[in-house]
Amino acid sequence: xxxxxxxxxxxxxxxxxxxxxxxxxxxxxxxxxxxxxxxxxxxxxxxxxxxxxxxxxxxxxxxxxxxxxxxxxxxxxxxxxxxxxxxxxxxxxxxxxxxxxxxxxxxxxxxxxxxxxxxxxxxxxxxxxxxxxxxxxxxxxxxxxxxxxxxxxxxxxxxxxxxxxxxxxxxxxxxxxxxxxxxxxxxx
Numbered sequence: 001x002x003x004x005x006x007x008x009x010x011x012x013x014x015x016x017x018x019x020x021x022x023x024x025x026x027x028x029x030x031x032x033x034x035x036x037x038x039x040x041x042x043x044x045x046x047x048x049x050x051x052x053x054x055x056x057x058x059x060x061x062x063x064x065x066x067x068x069x070x071x072x073x074x075x076x077x078x079x080x081x082x083x084x085x086x087x088x089x090x091x092x093x094x095x096x097x098x099x100x101x102x103x104x105x106x107x108x109x110x111x112x113x114x115x116x117x118x119x120x121x122x123x124x125x126x127x128x129x130x131x132x133x134x135x136x137x138x139x140x141x142x143x144x145x146x147x148x149x150x151x152x153x154x155x156x157x158x159x160x161x162x163x164x165x166x167x168x169x170x171x172x173x174x175x176x177x178x179x180x181x182x183x184x185x186x187x188x
Contacts, residue, residue, distance in 0.1 A: 006103035013139035015153035042090035088113030141179030150179035
């Protein structure tokens with residue numbers, strides 16, 4: 001049977017918007033439907049423990065941690081229908097050609113990640129991936145100050161590394177970041 005055309009789906013938004021939860025929902029539906037799914041996350045994110053991705057709400061699925069986007073290409077076995085990539089922002093611009101190649105092979109590639117940094121700047125590679133995607137879902141969180149839709153997340157814990165550095169210090173949850181609406185977003 002010949003494989004149909006591939007596609008790219010992007011799930012994005014700020015922290016606490018439910019990106020991983022939505023990714024896991026799609027993965028779970030694909031598995032129920034008998035499709036072969038490979039799930040990847042960046043090795044920098046060790047919060048849920050090794051060998052799995054997990055949402056803030058406790059949903060989880062086995063995954064493979066990789067340190068660079070190029071590792072994904074060699075880790076997708078034949079017969080795979082769907083590749084799901086969580087924490088895509090940690091892979092940087094190198095993820096774009098990898099995702100494009102996988103979709104070109106006829107796979108469905110579902111990518112979840114932050115579209116803005118905690119300073120409010122676009123967070124590569126998500127803006128580029130959104131431009132190439134057949135489907136984009138931009139989720140919002142709930143502002144921790146007023147309860148309105150939040151499209152930003154703000155660092156509340158002091159950091160030592162530069163804002164643009166991708167280091168373990170920048171990985172965290174509600175202990176380091178809060179969701180904020182445009183009115184209450186005040187990056188340091």
